[in-house]
């Protein structure tokens with residue numbers, strides 16, 4: 001019995017943690033689409049499942065809520081004992097996503113189920129494309145969510161990050177539960193960067209309701225209410241600039257440094 005069970009685990013079941021990108025199926029990698037297409041069972045939270053609805057026909061679909069990540073991880077591992085399961089995670093599953101909790105739960109429980117993480121396009125990258133090229137070189141990402149990291153620690157890291165004077169991307173910038181974190185983060189940025197520093201916000205990149213805003217660090221406060229859970233915020237570094245064309249903000253550019261080497 002024991003041997004059979006182990007064999008059936010090894011032969012049949014597998015858990016894929018599938019990154020679904022920013023939202024549009026067109027921004028999912030072919031590898032992620034193929035994996036999702038081949039899965040017998042798909043598990044994820046409603047928001048991300050809804051974004052991949054066309055891929056879910058004829059599959060067993062298990063919807064789990066936000067805040068239930070540990071249970072979802074356990075459930076997925078259990079289901080994957082004898083079938084091919086895809087757990088969906090937005091953007092890239094390894095970036096403020098589901099990959100680590102699934103691996104931790106598997107490690108702790110000694111699960112023998114094979115697990116594969118399928119990479120995807122994270123919001124920093126997809127939203128950057130909507131703004132032009134605000135990242136280009138070295139940059140830092142931070143999450144302003146203090147659900148899993150103490151706020152004092154986030155503040156300490158923000159202070160160090162802005163001292164680098166490279167672009168800083170803020171995930172989870174503002175939610176109803178913590179509307180003030182963004183203001184505090186911008187206050188910290190102002191200690192190290194001038195008021196004219198470019199700021200970009202992309203809301204719902206590659207999804208319905210996509211919007212973008214380009215402003216400066218000094219002028220950002222009046223736009224805080226524009227920012228929500230589905231937005232990502234870019235604070236420029238010391239070399240970042242806004243590309244203006246007859247008063248219209250075409251985008252944000254952080255030069256990579258070609259101007260130091262070539263004439264163009």
Ligand code: SAH
Nearest residue numbers: 022091092097122123171172204205229231
């Ligand atoms: N794993 C995801 C991030 C999850 S954290 C990834 O790699 O993208 C959730 C945060 O990501 C949101 O609060 C928002 O800041 C950002 N985000 C995710 N998708 C986004 C999108 N399509 N447009 C703008 N921001 C997005």
